[in-house]
């Protein structure tokens with residue numbers, strides 16, 4: 320297997336400030352998603368939502384290694400990616416509630432947040448639906464010579480889709496600056512990935528000659544380190560990479576998936592929360608290193624909590640689009 | 652139509668049809684994502700894996716093109732697969748397998764090979780699921796020679812038509828309105844099937860015909876009840892299959908009432924409503940007192956926001972108003 324050990328060491332030194340920024344972002348995603356769950360439970364949110372709680376370190380570690388003008392594509396479980404790439408919670412909530420102030424003027428909802436200003440090409444409700452778009456963005460970045468890269472986020476369920484392998488082949492043939500980030504949270508909906516995935520996951524990339532890395536997706540430092548190296552390598556013209564982040568979703572597949580015992584045990588869920596929580600892991604490390612005192616982290620927590628509450632209140636109070644908007648934006 | 656008696660939901664009727672056919676024919680199997688223990692996200696298949704085992708209720712990877720193609724090959728070589736595509740929007744991923752393979756195998760081989768396979772999937776908006784989980788794409792398959800397309804609108808029809816689909820020797824696509832799974836209706840205990848290509852008169856009337864499919868049948872019946880109160884007698888006809896199509900029943904009803912609205916939740920443009928309206932116009936031209944009116948989904952990707960989504964599909968009120976206008980009543 321190819322490793323990134325030989326690659327440029329862009330992530331070598333990161334100061335306390337950057338780790339605290341990542342901590343803040345992870346808390347922000349966590350509290351955002353807790354609000355989403357609450358909105359759903361209180362029947363204030365139309366449709367469904369797929370919560371990212373538990374997986375925060377993946378989006379944050381990867382997006383911190385990106386430039387603001389780099390691209391991402393996201394998934395049905397996309398709130399974390401969008402926030403980590405710079406979306407603001409108030410317009411995110413507004414979109415989730417179908418309000419005009421939302422990122423897509425209410426037309427997209429939870430599964431389709433898109434935002435050109437932060438390089439977000441769009442979340443996608445088709446499993447593997449964005450692998451072509453991500454590879455195409457890398458193609459144009461290379462052709463235009465603007466130094467951008469694209470990160471394509473997908474769950475391990477997308478490994479079932481043939482289109483992924485078609486674009487990986489193209490990306491390696493043409494040395495495109497795209498990083499395929501596979502978030503392996505162990506389950507495709509209600510089925511363990513071992514029942515749907517034959518062979519070796521990393522081997523799917525290395526068969527094309529694409530460098531592949533696998534990291535503990537609960538450890539934001541490990542994610543950041545690996546992502547930085549693969550992203551810089553792609554930016555320098557060395558082609559695509561494949562990054563598997565091993566992670567876990569704490570909640571159901573979607574907010575309505577409450578009784579999960581038929582596909583995974585409560586003990587398993589408890590174990591991940593107790594032993595592999597990305598926030599706990601980072602805060603413990605920060606304390607051990609003397610980079611942040613518990614009081615600093617508590618202050619961040621309460622600041623973020625206020626921001627999120629203000630954002631959700633903004634969205635609840637915001638107006639719906641007028642029904643005649645329905646026929647706007649079908650064509651450019 | 653069945654007598655009063657036992658009632659089942661639409662979902663239960665489908666599950667019962669599958670269970671009975673699987674008991675009758677050991678070659679019937681179900682293939683799809685989260686069909687076994689999960690019983691699909693809509694819980695339509697709950698309990699089947701417990702009775703028939705994982706050999707016959709088979710969970711797949713998220714590989715619609717792959718397992719649909721596998722279904723075609725398995726059907727050609729002795730099994731009777733019922734392929735489950737979770738949302739109708741995902742049929743786009745199966746198009747080559749259905750359109751270039753399944754639909755053509757029998758004809759291209761000069762009748763040598765058969766594809767006795769069923770694809771079950773969904774249609775319908777207003778579930779706040781946005782543009783990639785709300786479409787009604789049954790017109791796509793109705794366009795293709797070699798495929799049969801079924802659109803049940805009641806639990807009774809769902810059970811009888813699904814049994815016919817499973818016993819058919821051709822590829823059949825079976826669309827279920829996901830908003831209808833909890834709808835209850837009478838379903839008799841005894842075995843029955845409903846032939847394809849036979850429309851059902853859901854309600855008799857004199858002044859106007861409402862031809863409606865799938866989700867739109869309940870809307871048409873609601874509108875018909877409102878029309879009756881305002882002195883207009885509406886007939887409601889459900890073709891039940893877009894192909895084969897019972898042209899005769901549609902044309903005869905049009906001749907009787909002289910006014911027709913065609914309702915379908917797919918897009919109107921180049922859609923099912925266009926075909927049905929053309930059939931009626933050709934067959935009943937000299938008996939019509941007004942042009943056939945079409946009501947399909949608005950020609951937009953389905954928006955998420957509730958006030959936007961709600962205006963994209965016909966409602967009892969909008970059908971009521973359109974019918975009154977067509978009858979010159981307002």
Ligand SMILES: Cc1ncc(C[n+]2csc(CCOP(=O)(O)OP(=O)(O)O)c2C)c(N)n1
Nearest residue numbers: 396444445446474475476477506507508741
């Ligand atoms: C093409 C397609 N098939 C099926 C689905 C239904 N579906 C939505 S999410 C999902 C499971 C996805 O699992 P994974 O990719 O591992 O992502 P996770 O939900 O675990 O984040 C499925 C099957 C879909 N949205 N698109």
